[in-house]
Amino acid sequence: xxxxxxxxxPLSVPEGAIASxxxxxxxxxxxxxxxxxxxxxxxxxxxxxxxxxxxxEDGRFTAQLNKASQYVSLLIRDxxxxxxxxxxxxxxxxYGGATNKLIFGTGTLLAVQP
Amino acid sequence: DAGVTQSPTHLIKTRGQxxxxxxxxKSGHDTVSWYQQALGQGPQFIFQYYEEEERQRxxxxxxxxxxxxxxxxxxxxxxxxxxxxxxxxxxxxxxxKGVANYGYTFGSGTRLTVV
Numbered sequence: 759x760x761x762x763x764x765x766x767x768p769l770s771v772p773e774g775a776i777a778s779x780x781x782x783x784x785x786x787x788x789x790x791x792x793x794x795x796x797x798x799x800x801x802x803x804x805x806x807x808x809x810x811x812x813x814x815e816d817g818r819f820t821a822q823l824n825k826a827s828q829y830v831s832l833l834i835r836d837x838x839x840x841x842x843x844x845x846x847x848x849x850x851x852x853y854g855g856a857t858n859k860l861i862f863g864t865g866t867l868l869a870v871q872p
Numbered sequence: 873d874a875g876v877t878q879s880p881t882h883l884i885k886t887r888g889q890x891x892x893x894x895x896x897x898k899s900g901h902d903t904v905s906w907y908q909q910a911l912g913q914g915p916q917f918i919f920q921y922y923e924e925e926e927r928q929r930x931x932x933x934x935x936x937x938x939x940x941x942x943x944x945x946x947x948x949x950x951x952x953x954x955x956x957x958x959x960x961x962x963x964x965x966x967x968x969k970g971v972a973n974y975g976y977t978f979g980s981g982t983r984l985t986v987v
Contacts, residue, residue, distance in 0.1 A: 865913075
């Protein structure tokens with residue numbers, strides 16, 4: 759079992775729709791969770807971090823965490839063509855809050871159709 | 873304020889050669905982590921340097937080695953290059969408080985092609 763799993767996609771949504779990206783992780787002691795956006799050929803860019811169960815909203819983005827189910831999701835409202843990218847889920851690989859390394863999923867390719 | 877700077881941006885090497893990649897951390901950061909991202913995969917942790925020492929290492933062979941200098945900049949060295957080493961190499965800087973890292977920021981990466 760992979761440590762962090764994501765559906766590779768592509769996930770295709772029409773412009774203005776809600777895009778829903780999902781991620782599961784295997785290590786129950788993980789403390790910190792991150793969503794990165796990566797455009798083709800570029801480096802990952804942090805868009806959301808979440809540490810507690812529940813929802814965290816930032817503009818058009820909402821991250822959701824359920825530690826009991828070991829599940830993290832990212833919702834993108836009013837999707838725009840500029841949101842088309844690969845979205846990487848990352849989990850803190852340390853214990854007790856240490857963030858010495860990030861464990862990434864393989865990413866989900868999102869395509870927003872105009 | 874400069875972010876994380878990596879050099880070179882692109883590199884082509886031949887199998888068996890050695891390569892050195894460089895990273896300057898963001899101002900105020902003292903910790904450097906290196907990741908390898910193969911095509912279609914997520915970044916994989918190689919190692920992390922803090923106080924000029926390797927603090928943690930991922931599942932990479934000894935051909936991968938690193939160094940951190942007193943000014944916090946870092947180098948990644950790969951010996952005896954294999955075709956499978958072709959990837960985007962990412963440097964991330966952060967600042968350490970105890971065992972935790974904060975402000976994790978990625979550089980733009982070095983694209984290494986081994987032929």
